[in-house]
Amino acid sequence: MNFNQVTIKDIARELGISPSTVSRALKDHPDISPETKRLVNELAEKLNYQPNVVALSLRSSKTNTIGVIIPEIVHFFFSTIISGIEDVAYSAGYNIIITQSNESLAREKSDLKALFNSRVDGMLMSISRETVDFEHIENILSKGMPIVFFDRIYDTPGSSKVIVDDKVGAKEATLHLIEQGCKRIAHLEGPPNLHISKQRLEGYREALSEAGLPFDESLVALCPKGTTEEGKLATEKLLSLKTKPDAIFASNDPAAMGAMQAIRQAGLKIPKDIAIVGFSNWQLSSLMEPPLSSVDQPGYEMGQEAARILIRHIELKSKKKPEPAPEVKLLKTRLIVRESSVKK
Incomplete structure (x- = not known):
């Protein structure tokens, strides 16, 4: 047998x-x-x-299974989110199926379809950096599938979402650099189509404005993949400017780490010549030389909140109760100041 x-x-x-x-x-x-x-x-x-879960679900119309779509499992921030999701889901009697788009729109579409066909009760989703068209998501939403977006969101008024206050976090990081006496602060910008990138750029600009410093487009370098290599190349271009930046605020830590490599290779010192702050507080940030200042995001809490909201939606739907109003949960960031940004 x-x-x-x-x-x-x-x-x-x-x-x-x-x-x-x-x-x-x-x-x-x-x-x-x-x-x-x-x-x-x-x-x-x-x-x-x-x-037989499929047979049971056909009778009960409920599988007690949640689908999760994330850009990258190896990403430290997303791994902490998964931990938060799992703890809440399992405590509530739900299993989870995790898929990763690997930053590919095609993979994201395939994952969305596979989870729907697997009869999950609802989905938690963070979009890929390639996602600029949302027809595939609208198609699933139109079929009554509850979806809660987290971090990288599809900003539609009809769905719930859990995000961090990227704008305030970026503003705080930039103001910190200004307080260190920096006046030419460059920004390594993330994928321009993502809501989080737009918010971090806006926070950077707002801090400059409040301090009476001009916004200089030549000091904004695009890093759409947010990799260490991309951050290094972008910083090399910034260092070739006639007047070099005296600080860099990067939209994520890998880009900031690439900036550190470029600065050292140029014979400059961190933070004496150029101060640096990243975003996301990766596990390696504190191990850099010098240790990297970064904006910390509460990933575990984000996962917990997203799972709680989704489960509430699922339970109300299963009891044939009115669909709940969409929720927006805004979580606070925290600036972790380390040696890379403190001018002595």
């Missing part, structure tokens, strides 16, 4: 009883004797019997 495909009929055949008796015994039906229940449950455990 193939134990990976054990069915109620297999258990019934082994015990010489009817499949309906096995089914009722597994459900602890009062009409079934304690001895029969004991025999059925012991054999089911021995054979590693698992209920």
